[in-house]
Amino acid sequence: MFENWTLFIGSFMGFILLGFLIYLIGNRSFRPEGKKGETYTCGEPFQKVSVTSDNFYQAIIESMGLNRLRDVHTGNLSDYVIWMVVGIVMIVIMVLVI
Amino acid sequence: MITIAISVLFLAAFLVLVLKKDMIAISAIVFSFFFLIFIYLAPETMVFAFSGWNPPFGIVWVLDGLGLFMALLITGIMSLTAIYSVKYIKKRKHRYYTLLCLLTIGLLGISLTGDIFNMYVFFELMSVSSYALVAFLLNKESTEAAFKYLVVGSLSSSFLLLGIAMLYGLAGTLNMADLATKVYGGPAFLVVLGLILGGLSLKSAIVPFHFWLPDVHPAAPSPVSALLSSVIVGSGVYMMIRVIFTVFGIVSVFWMLILLGLVTMILGGLMALIQKDAKRLIAYSTVSQIGYIFVAIGIGTSLGVTAGLFHLLNNILLKSLLFMSFGIVLWHTGTRDMNRLGGIGKQMPWVAFCFGVGALGTAGVPPLNGFASKWLIYMATWQVSPVITAIAIIVSAITMAYYIKVFSCIFMGHSNIKIVNKTPKMMLIPVIIITIMCIVIGIFPQIGIMFVEPATNALLNQSQYINAVLGGSVI
Numbered sequence: 001m002f003e004n005w006t007l008f009i010g011s012f013m014g015f016i017l018l019g020f021l022i023y024l025i026g027n028r029s030f031r032p033e034g035k036k037g038e039t040y041t042c043g044e045p046f047q048k049v050s051v052t053s054d055n056f057y058q059a060i061i062e063s064m065g066l067n068r069l070r071d072v073h074t075g076n077l078s079d080y081v082i083w084m085v086v087g088i089v090m091i092v093i094m095v096l097v098i
Numbered sequence: 099m100i101t102i103a104i105s106v107l108f109l110a111a112f113l114v115l116v117l118k119k120d121m122i123a124i125s126a127i128v129f130s131f132f133f134l135i136f137i138y139l140a141p142e143t144m145v146f147a148f149s150g151w152n153p154p155f156g157i158v159w160v161l162d163g164l165g166l167f168m169a170l171l172i173t174g175i176m177s178l179t180a181i182y183s184v185k186y187i188k189k190r191k192h193r194y195y196t197l198l199c200l201l202t203i204g205l206l207g208i209s210l211t212g213d214i215f216n217m218y219v220f221f222e223l224m225s226v227s228s229y230a231l232v233a234f235l236l237n238k239e240s241t242e243a244a245f246k247y248l249v250v251g252s253l254s255s256s257f258l259l260l261g262i263a264m265l266y267g268l269a270g271t272l273n274m275a276d277l278a279t280k281v282y283g284g285p286a287f288l289v290v291l292g293l294i295l296g297g298l299s300l301k302s303a304i305v306p307f308h309f310w311l312p313d314v315h316p317a318a319p320s321p322v323s324a325l326l327s328s329v330i331v332g333s334g335v336y337m338m339i340r341v342i343f344t345v346f347g348i349v350s351v352f353w354m355l356i357l358l359g360l361v362t363m364i365l366g367g368l369m370a371l372i373q374k375d376a377k378r379l380i381a382y383s384t385v386s387q388i389g390y391i392f393v394a395i396g397i398g399t400s401l402g403v404t405a406g407l408f409h410l411l412n413n414i415l416l417k418s419l420l421f422m423s424f425g426i427v428l429w430h431t432g433t434r435d436m437n438r439l440g441g442i443g444k445q446m447p448w449v450a451f452c453f454g455v456g457a458l459g460t461a462g463v464p465p466l467n468g469f470a471s472k473w474l475i476y477m478a479t480w481q482v483s484p485v486i487t488a489i490a491i492i493v494s495a496i497t498m499a500y501y502i503k504v505f506s507c508i509f510m511g512h513s514n515i516k517i518v519n520k521t522p523k524m525m526l527i528p529v530i531i532i533t534i535m536c537i538v539i540g541i542f543p544q545i546g547i548m549f550v551e552p553a554t555n556a557l558l559n560q561s562q563y564i565n566a567v568l569g570g571s572v573i
Contacts (some may be wrong), residue, residue, distance in 0.1 A: 005473075009465040009541055051511060053374045053436035056503040066372050073309060073369070077246050080309045084250055087299060087306040088257055092292030094354045096285065 099137065099146055100159045100210055103130040104203055111199035114192050123195035124180045127202055131173035138166050143556070143566040145212065153212065153567050154276035160212035160567055163552030168209035168336050171411060172329045175418050176202045178528035182422055183321045185522035186429060187234075194234060200227040201325070208333050212567055214345065215272045217337065218255075218262055221301075225251050228330055231322045232314050243317035247310050250300060254307075258297030264290045275567035277345050278560055291346050298341070301334025304392065305362040308385045312369070315381040316434055320425025323377060327384040327417040332410055335388065339395055343557045355396030356482075360489060363389025367496040371503075375434045376427075379504050380420050383460060386493060387413045393490065394475045397482055404554045405474035408546055412459065412467040412539070419456040419532040423449050426525055427508060430517050436504060441513025448526065450509040452533045457501035459536050462494045467536045470543035 061067060110126030113119075137144070143162040147153065161169075180198055187194050204224025211217050229251065233244030266272055268287060269280040281287050299307040311331070315323045342351060366386030373379035391413065394406030426449045427442060428434060443450035459466035462473075472494060479486040539546040556563065 005470070005543060006541075012464050013541070051506060052440075053503060053507045056507070057371060057499065061372055066368055069365070069369055070372060073312070075313060077249055080246065080250055081253060083306045083309060084253055084300065088293070088296030090306075091296045091299065091354070091358075092289060094357075095288050095292040095295065095351055098350050098354055 099144075100161065100206075101146070101148075103133045104206060106130065107199050107203045107206075111196045111203070114195045114199065118192045120184065120191050120195050123199050124177075124184070126199060127173065127180045128177045130202065130206065131170070131177045134166065134169050134173055137161060138170055143562070145567050154271050154273035157216050158212040158273070158567060159210050160275075160563070161210060162563060162566065163554075163556035164336070164340070165210045165556075167407070167411075167549065167553035168332070169206055171332065171414055172205045172209060173202065175325070175329050175414060176205075178418070178531060179321045179325055179422075182324075182425075182525050182528040183319075185524045186321055186425060187319060190234075194231070197227045197231050197234075201231065205329055205333050208337060212274050213272050214262055214265065214274050214277065214341075217274075217340075218258060221258070221333075221337070222255060224330065224333065225255065225301075228322075228326065231325075232318045234319055234322065235317070237317075240317040243314045247314050250310050254297045254300035256297075257293050261290050261293030261297060264293065273567065274340070274345050275564045278347065278564050279568075281346055283348055283350075287346070288348075291341070291348065291351070294341055295338060295351075298334055298338045299358075301330065302338055302392075303331050303334070303362075303385050303388055304358050305365045305385070305389075308362065308366065311385060312378045312381040315421075316375055316377040320377075320421055320428055323381075324418045324421035324425070327381060327421060328414040331384060331388060332414050335391055335410055339557060344560055344563055347560050349398060352396045352398040355392045356486065357396075359389045359392030359394075359396055360486065361389070362386070363393065363493045364489065367493045367500070370500045371496060373500075374436055376424055376436050376439070376504055376508060377421070377434050379436075379500060380417070380424065383420075383497065383500070384413070384417055386497065387417075387460065389493075390472070390475055390490065393486060394478055397478045399478060399481065400554060400558060401474065401481070402478035403557055404547065404550055405471060405478045407550045407553050407557075408474060408543075409468075409471035411546060411550060412471045412536075415532055415536055415539075416456050416459045416468060419452060419529065419536060420460070422525075422529045422532070423453040423456060424508075426521055426529065427453075429525070430519060430521070431515050436507035438514065439508045440511045440515075441509070442515065442517065443509030444513065445517040446509075446521065449521065449529070450505075452529045453509065454505060455533045455536055457505050459540065461498040461501050463498070465537070465540045467539035467543075467546065470540055470546060 106126050106129055110123050114123040146159040148157045183194065201224055204220045204227060207220030208217055208224060211220060229244050229248045232247055233240050265277065268290065269277050271277055271280065303311045314326060318326065342348065363386050366382050366389055370379050370382035370386060373382060391406045391409050394402050394409060431439060433439060455466060459468035462468045475490060476487050479490055
């Protein structure tokens with residue numbers, strides 16, 4: 001099994017290297033000469049922006065109601081102790097029943 | 099023999115406080131690592147008795163495949179963390195190193211003792227030193243986190259102690275090999291097993307015992323976070339599987355492990371997806387990966403246990419790598435908020451590369467070590483239920499999603515922060531060593547399997563353990 005695995009990983013890395021090589025060759029042959037200008041002069045100017053963590057997967061998080069999971073993790077010690085006792089009782093019951 | 103390593107660490111813990119020389123502690127921890135490599139080369143399980151009292155009456159050290167696997171991982175990661183901390187920790191360094199030595203003793207003792215009460219004593223030593231390490235920065239956040247950890251940790255210890263006391267009452271012995279011959283599946287023993295597993299679940303960070311981990315991580319210094327998410331959580335997993343497989347040998351609880359593992363895997367992944375704090379995100383990722391380990395071990399087959407232990411090894415490496423590399427970012431920028439970070443990759447390419455390896459490895463992308471163990475987990479779960487495999491693959495995709503988020507927010511995009519200082523080599527070297535290990539194990543998984551196999555054999559062969567301890571070959 002692991003012989004095939006090595007073959008798989010070897011081929012995977014080989015393809016990555018091949019892709020990188022093609023990229024390098026392609027990049028070299030198409031290197032522009034002279035002054036570098038904008039590809040398109042019309043349209044809105046491009047602005048450098050950073051994506052903040054709030055922007056990531058916001059639609060998925062809201063549609064799945066994942067923010068509700070936040071409400072369970074209150075940071076209150078008493079809540080944590082309750083969760084712990086519930087968990088231990090649950091495990092004891094599961095061990096007895098299963 | 100193992101007493102030498104423990105004694106050296108105890109002596110170092112004391113001397114570093116008196117002489118205020120951190121090198122003493124670092125040397126002692128590195129010494130214990132090389133000492134254990136020397137022992138690891140021995141072909142058979144070794145049993146050492148304390149002060150001439152043979153088992154089951156005296157306390158014994160049992161150096162079997164599983165114990166040594168854990169001990170090597172612990173001392174290895176501890177050594178790298180000790181080196182990393184030289185530049186990271188700025189104040190009260192000698193106290194920090196004393197606590198680090200005590201933590202190493204606690205973790206080593208847990209891994210190598212053959213006595214369940216002795217294991218509890220080392221568990222307490224490990225817990226108390228980790229509470230102090232979490233509170234080390236002595237600010238409001240760290241004190242609150244340490245206090246919460248202390249309260250829930252004490253509660254879990256109480257359940258563990260209650261379970262051990264009941265076990266002693268029922269079986270009349272504390273030696274784990276002797277207990278294995280006396281324990282059976284009666285209701286009283288099952289209640290004991292439930293109490294012990296409940297008590298240990300907190301350290302393993304299984305849902306619903308996971309809440310302390312994301313609260314404690316942001317408050318602790320980064321090297322301590324690396325230890326919490328790797329070897330401390332790993333020791334909780336070790337204790338649980340040691341009790342289930344070696345002491346109780348009850349197959350019926352495996353389904354419970356799969357069930358808890360699945361819930362842990364999913365919830366940890368989803369919680370990581372909604373985080374803004376990078377350290378909290380990695381902490382939830384730890385919770386999710388622990389779920390994978392329990393699902394794999396819960397399969398109970400040789401392949402499942404190998405996959406679980408291999409993933410435990412990889413998780414220990416990857417989480418140390420992630421926390422240490424993010425620790426460098428935190429050391430430079432002073433913020434964990436992903437909304438405030440950005441574009442650091444160009445200024446710290448090596449750190450970005452190492453963090454990227456950790457992130458991709460945890461997501462299970464080839465050719466990194468996480469892929470190798472996750473692949474084995476998929477194979478093992480497929481034999482039981484393709485639904486479990488499907489869930490594991492979906493959670494891997496979620497893992498990839500939140501690591502894209504964290505990598506993008508910290509290292510890519512427009513730069514808001516200017517890095518002025520140079521990263522100290524003492525911090526960079528341990529991170530690069532772990533990165534290399536992750537890549538090498540990923541390309542040659544046989545190395546990882548070779549390291550894990552003796553641990554799997556030790557775990558699945560209860561009678562071999564009993565014979566080694568009670569069979570009269572005590573040194």
